[in-house]
Amino acid sequence: MTGDGLLPALHRLARETAHPAGACPACGRGTVLADRPDAAVVRHGAAVVKAHADGTDPGAHRVRLALAGHPRLAGIFLAPLRPAAERVHGRLVTAWPYGVPVDPEDPDAAPWEHAAELLARLHAVPLTGLAGALPGPVPPMRAPLKVTAAVSRMRAAAPAHPAARAVERARDGLRLAGGPAGPLALCHGDLHLGQLVRDRAAGRWLLIDVDDIGAGDPAWDLARPAAWFAAGMLPPGVWARFLGAYRAAGGTAVPRDGDPWPRLEGPARALVVQTAALALAKAAEEGREPDEVEELMIGACVRIAALGPN
Structure with missing residues (x-):
């Protein structure tokens, strides 16, 4: 949960962003969409503000925010309303247009093909064509670091759980170091359906969340x-459907045909480890069984x- 004063400040900033010309008495207080560490x-209305994690690297975040607004990512990533973050109660805070999220109650309508196509287009953006318009070099994609962070959280929260030792063994068997099997690409770093929203003006799906974007193995x-x-x-x-749409859109993470698992097995195993470690940690922190x-x-x-x- 956020510290005292942050949420009221975010409400105020969201209201000011949505209504820069002045007050809107009929608009209400706003809605908390997330309140996590x-x-x-x-x-508030058409605007969303996000306080990023405490300790976020401001230099890398500045580049990631600029990437979301870069013309080469138009139609792929939701662009921010403001080109720079501001400090609010010690946290980096960014402003975005509100996009309609995926409906969790309608799994049959989940936009898997759209997600795949957006990833393929993101992976095709040339890294060399971005540098001149950015405030610094493209940082590394953070996905492998999140695996290590999840296991550390599990160690702190649930060290005695019977499955914790298996998670540790699975983590020790991963190859998280070293470069990708193919060329570096621009990656999202934390893809799931919660990272897509439908642009209300254009009616198209876009990727959101810049916290992990960077150069890495697609x-x-x-x-x-x-x-x-x-x-x-x-x-x-x-x-x-997902894999077929990614391949049809020219995605580079896997071969155009044939078995994709030689490329996917290592990262997929890592995501299982990450998810299992977080499951054990969250269950222990909340005093419940998984x-x-x-x-x-x-x-x-x-x-x-x-x-x-692996």
């Missing part, structure tokens, strides 16, 4: 749906640990 998000952007498929959480037909979905990922991680290094 890693992000606090408040909406296979990591396919790792979460691949991990869900491998764990039995994503139906084979949905996985086939739920059914969390148990699926923990079970998948136990199976990975039994397979040995």
